[in-house]
Amino acid sequence: MSQKRSIFEDVSEQSAAPAPTAGMIDKGxxxxxxxxxxxxxxxxxxxxxxxxxxxxxxxxxxxxxxxxxxxxxxxxxxxxxxxxxxxxxxxxxxxxxxxxxxxxxxxxxxxxxxxxxxxxxxxxxxxxxxxxxxxxxxxxxxxxxxxxxxxxxxxxxxxxxxxxxxxxxxxxxxxxxxxxxxxxxxxxxxxxxxxxxxxxxxxxxxxxxRTERDLMQARRSKDTKLFSLSTGLLHVAFIQILLGALVAGIDAGRSYTDWPLMAGQIFPPDAFMIEPVWRNFFENPGLVQFVHRIWGYLFVIFAVVVWRRGRAAANTGTQFAFNSVMAIVAVQLVLGIVTVLYAAPVHIAIVHQFAAIVVWVLILRARFLSQFPVTRSIREG
Structure with missing residues (x-):
């Protein structure tokens, strides 16, 4: 039974109720x-x-x-x-x-x-x-x-x-x-x-x-436009990875070793010599490498567009993530050109492939931070 309390009892004399514990959603x-x-x-x-x-x-x-x-x-x-x-x-x-x-x-x-x-x-x-x-x-x-x-x-x-x-x-x-x-x-x-x-x-x-509570709070600051752009960039990168696999599958990277032209031409010779025509997109070294190059240029252009938008992000961590993406894309472009010029030797080609992994993960990281930016307190800012 609870004890009777005086109406003149000082509030300060009461034992304080236990404060709620932060992060209960993750405690268990x-x-x-x-x-x-x-x-x-x-x-x-x-x-x-x-x-x-x-x-x-x-x-x-x-x-x-x-x-x-x-x-x-x-x-x-x-x-x-x-x-x-x-x-x-x-x-x-x-x-x-x-x-x-x-x-x-x-x-x-x-x-x-x-x-x-x-x-x-x-x-x-x-x-x-x-x-x-x-x-x-x-x-x-x-x-x-x-x-x-x-x-x-x-x-x-x-x-x-x-x-x-x-x-x-x-x-x-x-x-x-x-x-x-x-x-x-x-x-x-x-x-x-x-x-x-x-x-x-x-x-x-x-x-x-990151904790569930942190993610729920961060999602309120989601940059929808930047998230959509980074998702598109991820898709473009994925297609380029698949095209790179087609190049590797038929050693197309060792077929035309000049750049920016191919055998002295903008478009490779005998690009559609295999019948039926659709097989050239999988089996013709010149056409396969040409498609990989052109898509690579488009990927770099799109990466610049996304990077410029990322630089304007409200969160500095998100800005840095997109700066990192642009930096590795530039490195990957150079590696791709070097791989072609040296006819895809093993030690250069494998670095080119490893850089593709880094590009992939950094785009994912930038996309994640577009959806869940890391919030900073006023004191930290």
């Missing part, structure tokens, strides 16, 4: 958010490595060295001389060896085999890290509210990517069809999906790096 999952964030960062780094190794596998023409898809047993490489001879004999049955690589010895084969095996092995490890993290957090009921579907989506995309990878390789594992490489459009789909996966992981990292 604060530790889980940090754990999931670190796990996603690990996955992000591994996918970046996966893309880089995949690029080197393509540049060294190693992608067809393993002619079978064995998701589980394929994790074990050849362990004896007889195993190596068996793998080499399988490789000898496909067109790439019959037409281009008859000169190879077993030692040469081992070099390209390890590139492809390493690429697939990284994929397996990524899948394992995702599964351990996801099901571990799920079993411990530590996944933040609303995030189960998002994290499951990453794993689903990874599974699809594995199937697409074999679908790509299968296009080149042929005999008597004259195929000495994988189909370029399948390579483009494979690389494009890798960037999609990387994009989702990066976006989730950005979101988990």
């Amino acid at each position: 999952t604060r530790g889980a958010r940090r754990g999931v964030l670190l796990w996603l960062m690990v996955l992000f780094a591994m996918v970046v490595v996966m893309i880089a190794v995949g690029g080197l596998t393509r540049l060294t023409d190693s992608g067809l060295s393993i002619t079978e898809w064995r998701p589980v047993t394929g994790a074990i490489p050849p362990m004896s001389q007889a195993d190596w001879v068996s793998e080499f004999d399988k490789y000898k049955q496909i067109d790439q060896w019959q037409i281009e690589n008859r000169w190879m010895t077993l030692a040469d084969f081992k070099q390209i085999y390890w590139w492809e095996w390493g690429h697939r092995q990284i994929g397996r490890v990524i899948g394992l890290v995702w599964a351990l993290g996801f099901f571990g957090f799920l079993a411990a009921r530590q996944i933040p509210t609303g995030w189960t579907g998002r994290l499951l989506w990453i794993g689903a995309l990874g599974g699809v990517q594995g199937a697409v990878g074999w679908w790509m390789v299968a296009s080149g594992v042929t005999s008597g069809e004259g195929m000495v490489a994988v189909a370029s459009y399948r390579l483009a789909i494979h690389l494009g999906l890798a960037f999609v996966i990387l994009g989702f992981i990066a976006w989730y990292i950005f979101m988990l790096g």
Whole structure:
């Protein structure tokens, strides 16, 4: 029973009621958010490595060295001389060896085999890290509210990517069809999906790096116009990435090594010599490289437009994000030209591909800050 209180009691004598705790929306999952964030960062780094190794596998023409898809047993490489001879004999049955690589010895084969095996092995490890993290957090009921579907989506995309990878390789594992490489459009789909996966992981990292309360407040200051422009820039960049994969798929970057012209002309010669005509956009080195160049110029022009709008953003952090995008786009333009002039050597071509990853992530970062600008107090300002 409550005690009787005097009407003359001083208010100051009362015990103060406990003040509400800030950030209650995140209190129950604060530790889980940090754990999931670190796990996603690990996955992000591994996918970046996966893309880089995949690029080197393509540049060294190693992608067809393993002619079978064995998701589980394929994790074990050849362990004896007889195993190596068996793998080499399988490789000898496909067109790439019959037409281009008859000169190879077993030692040469081992070099390209390890590139492809390493690429697939990284994929397996990524899948394992995702599964351990996801099901571990799920079993411990530590996944933040609303995030189960998002994290499951990453794993689903990874599974699809594995199937697409074999679908790509299968296009080149042929005999008597004259195929000495994988189909370029399948390579483009494979690389494009890798960037999609990387994009989702990066976006989730950005979101988990800030509290729900902070994101809800920041969204009120969303720059709708800048968000739309950065979304458009992201799409343009994605198309350029796909076009770059088409170039890599048929070694088109080594076909015309002059710039800004191509074989001394604005438009490459024999651009439509393949029948039917539509195949030229996938298989004609001159036309494929020309389209990649022109789209690259359009991408740079659009990037300048978005950058100028980004410089006018109300938030200095958002301004810096768009300055960073413009800087890396300029670097990427120079790298693209150098790659062409030097006929796409491995060490330059892989830097060009890695820079594409940086462009992709920085555009995503700028887009995120357009939607969720980092607010600053008057004192900090």
